[in-house]
Amino acid sequence: MTTTLRCARCDSRIGTAKWCTTCKVFLCAACVKRHGCPAGDHKLKPPRSVWVFLVVLAVAFLAFGLFGYILDLEDIERAEIPTTSIDELTPGTRAKIFGTIDAQNQVVIDLRGSGDDHYWVPIPFNLTDGTGSVRVEVGPLVHSSSFRVIQRGLHDGDWWSGDTASIIGEVKWANDTEYIVGEYVARTPRDFYRIGMGTIGFLLPGLASLILANPFYASRNRRIKLHRDKADDYEFKAGPWRPCSDCGEPLDPGFDVCPECGLVVRIPSKDLGSLPTLELRTSFADLPSKERAFALGLGVIIPALFVALSIWLAFFSGLSGGVCLLAVSIVALPFAIVVVPKFMFTQEITLGPEKIESRKGLSRDAIETEEIDRLLTVRKSGKTAHSLVTRGDLAVVFGPGLSEADLEAAGQWTSDLSEALGVVYHDDISLEDAVPILRRWD
Numbered sequence: 001m002t003t004t005l006r007c008a009r010c011d012s013r014i015g016t017a018k019w020c021t022t023c024k025v026f027l028c029a030a031c032v033k034r035h036g037c038p039a040g041d042h043k044l045k046p047p048r049s050v051w052v053f054l055v056v057l058a059v060a061f062l063a064f065g066l067f068g069y070i071l072d073l074e075d076i077e078r079a080e081i082p083t084t085s086i087d088e089l090t091p092g093t094r095a096k097i098f099g100t101i102d103a104q105n106q107v108v109i110d111l112r113g114s115g116d117d118h119y120w121v122p123i124p125f126n127l128t129d130g131t132g133s134v135r136v137e138v139g140p141l142v143h144s145s146s147f148r149v150i151q152r153g154l155h156d157g158d159w160w161s162g163d164t165a166s167i168i169g170e171v172k173w174a175n176d177t178e179y180i181v182g183e184y185v186a187r188t189p190r191d192f193y194r195i196g197m198g199t200i201g202f203l204l205p206g207l208a209s210l211i212l213a214n215p216f217y218a219s220r221n222r223r224i225k226l227h228r229d230k231a232d233d234y235e236f237k238a239g240p241w242r243p244c245s246d247c248g249e250p251l252d253p254g255f256d257v258c259p260e261c262g263l264v265v266r267i268p269s270k271d272l273g274s275l276p277t278l279e280l281r282t283s284f285a286d287l288p289s290k291e292r293a294f295a296l297g298l299g300v301i302i303p304a305l306f307v308a309l310s311i312w313l314a315f316f317s318g319l320s321g322g323v324c325l326l327a328v329s330i331v332a333l334p335f336a337i338v339v340v341p342k343f344m345f346t347q348e349i350t351l352g353p354e355k356i357e358s359r360k361g362l363s364r365d366a367i368e369t370e371e372i373d374r375l376l377t378v379r380k381s382g383k384t385a386h387s388l389v390t391r392g393d394l395a396v397v398f399g400p401g402l403s404e405a406d407l408e409a410a411g412q413w414t415s416d417l418s419e420a421l422g423v424v425y426h427d428d429i430s431l432e433d434a435v436p437i438l439r440r441w442d
């Protein structure tokens with residue numbers, strides 16, 4: 001949903017606007033720069049965009065929570081395996097049993113080390129239920145450090161003879177006896193899944209941010225509706241005007257000196273309609289070498305990591321294909337949305353006397369040429385970036401990836417535009433000098 005708002009005073013399209021709490025309308029940054037709301041000493045508020053931040057936060061948290069849940073799925077699967085009584089074990093199958101640990105030693109599964117350096121040292125034992133007893137071999141469990149594999153026992157983490165335990169493992173047959181090779185140990189048959197704090201810890205804040213975003217979003221929509229109702233009747237509309245080339249104040253066409261900032265106003269020396277239309281396209285070969293290396297790195301290394309991750313998930317995690325795909329997409333999605341368009345897509349720029357457009361991937365910025373009040377070309381160690389900004393703070397920025405000839409042509413076009421609009425062209429300035437101009441500081 002794109003909403004095009006126009007300043008209640010000067011009718012320019014606005015990106016970031018100020019909200020007048022008395023008139024209940026949005027005003028562009030240029031119109032309120034000097035004296036606030038022209039209709040009086042009214043309180044102005046910045047745009048309410050907290051909801052965007054909250055929604056982004058919610059999506060991130062929910063994605064991580066979902067990923068945690070996907071990892072939990074194998075635990076849930078294990079918890080749902082039905083329990084087999086020991087007298088019904090069949091060699092060659094995998095089974096879950098539940099009974100009492102029976103061994104010579106008191107400590108059967110020992111938790112050693114501490115903090116992140118813990119690991120398990122188990123010894124073989126017997127497990128007895130009402131129907132019989134079976135030997136539990138522990139080979140796969142030795143030195144495991146995962147609490148998903150062995151749940152903490154009752155005795156400071158350790159498991160003792162006499163504790164009840166549920167074991168999942170492979171039933172085998174040797175020397176006329178059955179035994180089971182333990183793979184997972186939990187206190188009860190259901191305990192193989194315990195609600196992961198990781199999962200809840202992400203899902204809950206995710207949901208909370210989503211709920212919190214709601215009133216902010218509603219309030220923004222209320223403001224937009226009020227603005228639509230009231231903007232037409234705003235008292236201090238600028239009539240036919242052109243902007244002061246310095247402070248942006250809308251001036252009657254007759255003025256030579258801006259009554260606001262006292263500067264002699266530049267008179268347009270060119271007809272806007274006489275400007276040609278330029279079509280420019282970036283190409284990968286014209287990107288600065290550092291960015292090219294970075295893009296190639298991201299384009300080759302990151303996809304390789306995704307492939308490795310999918311292969312690992314598919315072959316070693318025991319998760320089903322669909323789950324793997326989901327897990328990989330959750331990791332890959334932010335990359336696909338943010339990085340690929342930034343470095344891989346070409347940017348197409350159209351500079352025209354009516355409209356200036358920039359298209360890159362799915363994103364599209366368009367501004368009306370007439371509304372431009374700031375023209376800047378930042379040059380830094382061989383890199384050039386042209387910025388065309390409207391009084392409503394909408395902007396088209398381009399440069400990296402264009403050929404020398406195109407950059408030159410765009411510079412000439414911008415210079416012609418400066419004459420056609422009577423707007424100062426800040427050519428060849430540093431980034432430090434560009435910031436106050438972009439922020440409208442004096």
Ligand SMILES: [Zn+2]
Binds near residue numbers: 009027
């Ligand atoms: Zn305005």
Ligand SMILES: [Zn+2]
Binds near residue numbers: 021023037039040042
């Ligand atoms: Zn007002």
Ligand SMILES: [Zn+2]
Binds near residue numbers: 246262
């Ligand atoms: Zn001025």
